[in-house]
Amino acid sequence: MKDAAQTRILAVALAIATLAACVLAVINLQRENGYEVPTDGISWIETTGGLRAQYVPAGSPGDRAGVRTGDVLVGVNEHPVARTSALIRQMFRSGIWGHATYSILRPGAHASNLNNTAKLDIQVILVPTDVSINQGLRFIALVYLSIGLYVLFRRWTAPKSTHFYVFCLVSFVLYSFKYTTELDTFDWIIYWGNIAAGALQPALFLHFAVNFSDDYKQPASRLRRRILCAALYLPGIFLIGLQCWAILYWSATGELRHRLDQISVAYLAIYYVTAAVVFQVRYRGAESALERQQLKWLTRGTLLAIAPFTLIYAIPYLADIHVPSLLTKLAGLSLVFLPLTFSWAIVRYRLMDVDLIFKRGVTYTLATGALVGLYFAVVAVTAEMVHARLPSLRTWGLLVAIVVTGLIFDPLKRAIQGRVDKMFDQRRFDYRETLVEFGRGLNSQTDLRALLDSIVEQLPQALLVTRVAVFLAAETDIPHPAPRFELAASHGLTNLSPAELKSIDVGFLDFDQPEANNHLFLENPQQVLRLPEMQRLTAARLDLNYYVPCLVANREGSGTRTVAIIGLGRTNDGDFLSSEEMEVLESLAGYIGIAIQNAQLYRRLEQKITDFERLKEFNENIVESINIGILAVDLDDRVESWNAQMEVLFARPRASALRQPISELFPADFVTRFNAIREEQGTHTLYKFRLALPSGESRVANIAIAPLVTRNFITIGRIILVDDITDRIQMEAQLTQSEKLSSIGLLAAGVAHEVNTPLAVISSYAQMLSKHMRDDERLAPVLEKITQQTFRASEIVNGLLNFSRTSGSEFASVDLNDLLRDTLVLLEHQLKTAQIRVETNFDPQLPPVHGNRGKLQQVILNLMLNGKDAMFGRPNATLRIATFRGAGRVLVRIQDTGAGIEREHLHRIYDPFFTTKTKPQEGGHKGTGLGLAVTYGIMQEHAGKIHVESEIGVGTAFQLEFPVSAPRPLVSPEIAQDPDRKTIHA
Numbered sequence: 001m002k003d004a005a006q007t008r009i010l011a012v013a014l015a016i017a018t019l020a021a022c023v024l025a026v027i028n029l030q031r032e033n034g035y036e037v038p039t040d041g042i043s044w045i046e047t048t049g050g051l052r053a054q055y056v057p058a059g060s061p062g063d064r065a066g067v068r069t070g071d072v073l074v075g076v077n078e079h080p081v082a083r084t085s086a087l088i089r090q091m092f093r094s095g096i097w098g099h100a101t102y103s104i105l106r107p108g109a110h111a112s113n114l115n116n117t118a119k120l121d122i123q124v125i126l127v128p129t130d131v132s133i134n135q136g137l138r139f140i141a142l143v144y145l146s147i148g149l150y151v152l153f154r155r156w157t158a159p160k161s162t163h164f165y166v167f168c169l170v171s172f173v174l175y176s177f178k179y180t181t182e183l184d185t186f187d188w189i190i191y192w193g194n195i196a197a198g199a200l201q202p203a204l205f206l207h208f209a210v211n212f213s214d215d216y217k218q219p220a221s222r223l224r225r226r227i228l229c230a231a232l233y234l235p236g237i238f239l240i241g242l243q244c245w246a247i248l249y250w251s252a253t254g255e256l257r258h259r260l261d262q263i264s265v266a267y268l269a270i271y272y273v274t275a276a277v278v279f280q281v282r283y284r285g286a287e288s289a290l291e292r293q294q295l296k297w298l299t300r301g302t303l304l305a306i307a308p309f310t311l312i313y314a315i316p317y318l319a320d321i322h323v324p325s326l327l328t329k330l331a332g333l334s335l336v337f338l339p340l341t342f343s344w345a346i347v348r349y350r351l352m353d354v355d356l357i358f359k360r361g362v363t364y365t366l367a368t369g370a371l372v373g374l375y376f377a378v379v380a381v382t383a384e385m386v387h388a389r390l391p392s393l394r395t396w397g398l399l400v401a402i403v404v405t406g407l408i409f410d411p412l413k414r415a416i417q418g419r420v421d422k423m424f425d426q427r428r429f430d431y432r433e434t435l436v437e438f439g440r441g442l443n444s445q446t447d448l449r450a451l452l453d454s455i456v457e458q459l460p461q462a463l464l465v466t467r468v469a470v471f472l473a474a475e476t477d478i479p480h481p482a483p484r485f486e487l488a489a490s491h492g493l494t495n496l497s498p499a500e501l502k503s504i505d506v507g508f509l510d511f512d513q514p515e516a517n518n519h520l521f522l523e524n525p526q527q528v529l530r531l532p533e534m535q536r537l538t539a540a541r542l543d544l545n546y547y548v549p550c551l552v553a554n555r556e557g558s559g560t561r562t563v564a565i566i567g568l569g570r571t572n573d574g575d576f577l578s579s580e581e582m583e584v585l586e587s588l589a590g591y592i593g594i595a596i597q598n599a600q601l602y603r604r605l606e607q608k609i610t611d612f613e614r615l616k617e618f619n620e621n622i623v624e625s626i627n628i629g630i631l632a633v634d635l636d637d638r639v640e641s642w643n644a645q646m647e648v649l650f651a652r653p654r655a656s657a658l659r660q661p662i663s664e665l666f667p668a669d670f671v672t673r674f675n676a677i678r679e680e681q682g683t684h685t686l687y688k689f690r691l692a693l694p695s696g697e698s699r700v701a702n703i704a705i706a707p708l709v710t711r712n713f714i715t716i717g718r719i720i721l722v723d724d725i726t727d728r729i730q731m732e733a734q735l736t737q738s739e740k741l742s743s744i745g746l747l748a749a750g751v752a753h754e755v756n757t758p759l760a761v762i763s764s765y766a767q768m769l770s771k772h773m774r775d776d777e778r779l780a781p782v783l784e785k786i787t788q789q790t791f792r793a794s795e796i797v798n799g800l801l802n803f804s805r806t807s808g809s810e811f812a813s814v815d816l817n818d819l820l821r822d823t824l825v826l827l828e829h830q831l832k833t834a835q836i837r838v839e840t841n842f843d844p845q846l847p848p849v850h851g852n853r854g855k856l857q858q859v860i861l862n863l864m865l866n867g868k869d870a871m872f873g874r875p876n877a878t879l880r881i882a883t884f885r886g887a888g889r890v891l892v893r894i895q896d897t898g899a900g901i902e903r904e905h906l907h908r909i910y911d912p913f914f915t916t917k918t919k920p921q922e923g924g925h926k927g928t929g930l931g932l933a934v935t936y937g938i939m940q941e942h943a944g945k946i947h948v949e950s951e952i953g954v955g956t957a958f959q960l961e962f963p964v965s966a967p968r969p970l971v972s973p974e975i976a977q978d979p980d981r982k983t984i985h986a
Contacts, residue, residue: 010162014152018145018169025141025176028190032134035180038091038098038126042067044084046253049105050074051081055322065124067104074119075103084254088181091126100124130325134178136333141175143339144168163211167204171339173197195243198264199236202271207232209275209282209298235267262318269306269314276302305337438462438588442595446602451595452489459568460491463581467492467544467569471506473562475600485509485565492569496541504541505534511549511562518586520547544569546577548585550593564596629701629722632708637662637674640717649724651695667692670703677705678718688725699726755793763790813848813965814856816883816892823860824881827868831879834868841882849890850965851942859935863894863958866932870898870956890964895957901950909948910936 041060044051051073056063073081076090077100094100104120148168174197179190207229243260250256279302283295312331316323323331438458445451452470459468471485485506493501508531510516522528525539544567551560566589570576577585623630624644632641642657650657650665663671670691677684683706691699701724708717770783824831824838831838849856864879871877880895901909909932939946943963950956 014162014165014169018149021169021173021176022145024190024193025138025172027186028177028180029138031182031186032131032178032180035182036096036128037181038094038096039129040065040067040091040100040102040124040126044073044087045255045258046083047072051084051087051254054320057322057325061125061127065102065122067102067122067124068106070107072105072107073102074105077101078103083252084257085252094126096126096128098126100126131178133329133332136329136336137175137178140333140336140339141172143336144171144175147339148172163204163208167201167208168339170197170201170204174201195240198268199239200233202268202275203233203236206271206275206278209278239264239267265314265317269310272302272306273310276306301337301340305335308334442591445595446599448596448599448603451599455566455592456489456491459566463568463577463585464571464573465568465577466572467542467567469493469542469544469567471509471565471567472596473564483512483562488564493542495543500541504538506538506565507532508535508539509547509549509565511551511565512560516549519549519582521545522547542567546582546585548582548589550589550596552593552597563593563600566592629724630719631657631722632717632719633662634717635715637718639665646722649699649722650693674705674718681707683707688729691722699724700729701725759790759794763787763794766790811850811852814851814853815846815848816856816890816962817842817844817846819853819857820860820881820883820892823857823864826861827864831868834872834877836868836871836877836879839878839880841880843883843885846883846885847890847964849942849962851962855938856942859938859960860892860894862932862935867894867896867898867956870900871896874898885964886961888964890962892960892962893957894960895955897955900952900954900956901948902952906948906950 040062041057042053042062043055045054046052049072053062053067053069053071053073056067056069073087075081076087077094079086079090081087081090090100100123102122102124104122105117106120107117145168148165151168152162152165173193177190177194177197179187179194181187183191210232211225211229242263246256246260276299279295279299283299286295308331312323313328315321442451442454445454452472455470456468459465467490469490470488472488473483473485487501487504487506490501508528509520511520522539522545525543525545528536528539531539546566546568548566548568549562550564550566552563553559554561566585568577568585623641626643627645629646629649630641630643631639631646634640639657639660639662642654646657647653652665657665662674666674670686670689673686673689683704686701686703686705688700689703691701691703693699701722703723704721706719706721707715708719709715766783766786770780770787773779773783820840820842824840864881867879871879874897876897878897880893882893882895884891884893911933936946939960945961947959947961948956949959
């Protein structure tokens with residue numbers, strides 16, 4: 001009853017303390033958010049004549065105003081400031097974002113005093129004090145409180161659970177209580193609560209580290225431990241007293257506050273480092289695997305939290321070394337690793353699970369109590385005998401009897417203690433603990449292969465057996481009344497070859513029958529006469545004495561089924577397993593069966609996830625690779641899918657388009673059409689819909705809108721297909737224009753053919769008249785000019801007919817000089833009209849080339865016309881045409897002085913339907929983009945090459961290279977080189 005009452009009182013006290021701490025922390029947070037403290041960001045310290053700037057952080061208000069380290073502040077707003085308290089009062093009078101006039105004395109480089117120093121008035125704009133670190137510290141406080149509550153509710157009766165919760169509650173107070181400097185009654189409560197928590201929290205933590213393992217078995221050891229733990233709190237009590245003394249009796253200066261803060265930080269760092277050292281020492285000396293795992297995480301977590309705090313914050317702060325504020329904040333926030341490490345150790349390694357230690361303590365306490373009782377009984381008997389037999393000795397005789405009895409009792413105590421140790425078989429207890437831990441840890445393993453390897457590795461170590469085998473039931477989607485088992489993993493079966501392991505027949509392992517036992521025992525596996533021949537050979541080869549089924553619940557219906565069977569041989573000493581060991585093994589088989597089933601389910605789930613992801617990726621690849629924009633919208637017209645073609649078309653990434661309404665992505669006319677057909681069934685297509693893009697460009701597209709339905713034909717949205725046909729329409733228009741030009745060419749050829757007849761009549765009559773009037777000095781010259789002009793007109797018409805005449809693919813020897821002259825004759829009038837001067841430089845010894853005259857003339861004509869268009873309206877327009885020879889090559893160079901081609905367009909000029917003449921000048925014409933494409937194809941057909949050099953504002957030069965049709969002696973490079981050729985850099 002007394003213990004129950006104490007427990008209730010303790011629970012009520014902890015609940016009241018927790019509730020009060022939480023309420024005060026919430027109110028403190030609200031008041032801090034509503035109360036801002038002005039600051040100049042400078043660290044001031046008292047000095048002779050005022051306050052000296054000890055540290056001016058870069059970017060602080062004082063730094064921006066021009067205050068430097070070492071400046072002495074003598075006044076603020078014409079009020080003297082001899083101490084930091086006076087400065088703080090003036091700051092509050094100026095207010096946040098207010099202007100404070102600082103009177104500064106700035107000593108020179110070699111000045112020893114401030115007597116002759118000029119006073120500077122500096123305007124400082126005060127800003128709110130940065131308290132962002134407090135929010136991070138409050139997060140640490142919540143972590144501490146959550147972990148403490150978890151441990152308290154889950155393990156209320158466990159040893160040290162109350163101590164651990166008190167440590168977490170004090171840590172919550174330490175990190176959540178932040179006084180605001182209002183210093184009213186509530187602020188004083190917060191202030192002293194933070195001071196008390198700062199003094200108690202390190203001591204509680206070190207106390208927990210010292211008291212973690214209950215290794216104190218003797219009363220003297222427990223007493224020393226209690227004295228040591230009590231002594232741990234003395235420095236904290238001293239710090240609290242120091243704070244009280246400083247407030248009551250010492251002068252409030254900035255230096256005093258700084259020194260007190262340094263003492264508190266040093267106290268915190270020393271205790272934390274000491275706790276880390278204690279954890280490390282206990283970790284190295286721990287014998288239990290569980291305790292080592294607990295201490296490993298506690299040690300590493302403590303070091304991870306303490307090292308940055310000590311190295312980056314505590315040591316520089318104690319040495320007055322200034323560290324950037326960001327690093328100090330990170331160092332302070334690193335303390336969150338301490339409670340997080342505790343939470344991981346609690347969840348993963350059962351930090352508060354000390355039942356085993358408790359049971360051992362009870363055992364040793366009972367044994368020690370019995371020994372102590374026997375000791376005092378012997379002492380009493382001995383004392384009575386001394387008192388009765390030797391009354392003259394009196395008190396001295398009694399003391400001597402006690403000492404002698406104690407000396408005699410020590411060997412007796414050791415003997416009794418040894419008997420107690422033998423009574424409790426420690427080895428068996430440890431092995432049972434290992435089996436239980438192994439069974440509980442199985443469920444955390446999801447890889448079937450690793451799980452089986454772990455089973456066959458740990459079972460021999462735990463049970464000390466020589467042979468272990470695990471048989472798995474074959475996985476089938478359809479339940480089978482008699483499952484087939486296969487050997488999946490083994491240990492110690494070295495007498496079997498891989499072929500024999502595959503050919504074993506374990507049909508005798510059938511535990512799914514109603515009358516089946518909990519396990520199968522074969523006393524002599526070599527002589528199991530009741531089994532068929534193949535199964536008897538299998539049992540002899542395996543040489544396993546025990547077969548234990550791993551049972552799990554059926555997938556459908558009630559009952560159990562066997563998912564695996566564990567086979568075990570004898571122990572290392574050749575003994576059979578005891579009944580107690582078989583009970584533990586049967587319990588462990590249940591854990592193993594569940595673990596195997598979970599691993600199989602996990603593997604099947606992984607396979608299905610892999611198949612699903614592969615199918616999903618395949619479908620996404622199809623959607624992403626198709627050259628049509630595809631998007632899906634839900635019933636609220638929000639975009640759910642947006643493929644790569646839509647990203648290119650709308651120049652909008654997928655992330656910014658998803659979950660956006662289509663009204664924000666598409667133009668209003670499309671949204672109107674979409675809303676008009678949304679209630680209608682079936683697929684609707686908007687043919688040649690002009691779509692205005694966000695970039696300002698307008699594209700023509702065929703847009704299909706169809707309902708998006710599920711397998712159950714339930715409409716869940718709309719799918720929209722956008723097929724951009726702008727380029728196709730432009731291509732069709734260009735092809736139409738090309739057909740029109742072709743028709744015009746045929747018509748011009750027909751007209752030229754018809755013109756030949758009247759030209760022949762005119763030429764005939766003009767020649768006849770010139771013969772009759774050759775003596776007429778006035779008319780003869782006129783008739784001669786008429787005859788010459790008719791010949792010239794006939795040549796032009798014949799050249800036009802030759803060019804328009806459909807020629808086959810016959811190749812012959814072609815003189816490029818004659819071909820160039822004929823082409824110039826065709827373009828003579830156009831070039832004169834455009835005021836273009838033609839300069840020619842033909843190699844008279846130019847060898848012929850093997851090619852088709854009509855196609856080559858088309859190439860030259862295209863290049864000349866492009867040059868004419870490029871020079872349209874430019875002054876001093878010149879078209880230079882030259883032929884020359886190279887090494888086994890014939891070269892033609894056509895160079896203009898036009899506007900040139902943009903560098904980024906040079907690699908596209910041979911693409912079909914690509915043209916730079918989209919906006920021709922007045923008098924020019926729009927290009928089709930086919931001339932250079934046809935030219936390139938003809939040059940490829942003639943095994944030739946075409947090169948282009950162009951510079952904006954200078955001109956363009958095309959150079960054609962043809963292989964010579966017959967070998968001829970080559971002239972020297974100096975003669976072959978065109979003397980008038982001008983180098984143009986592309």
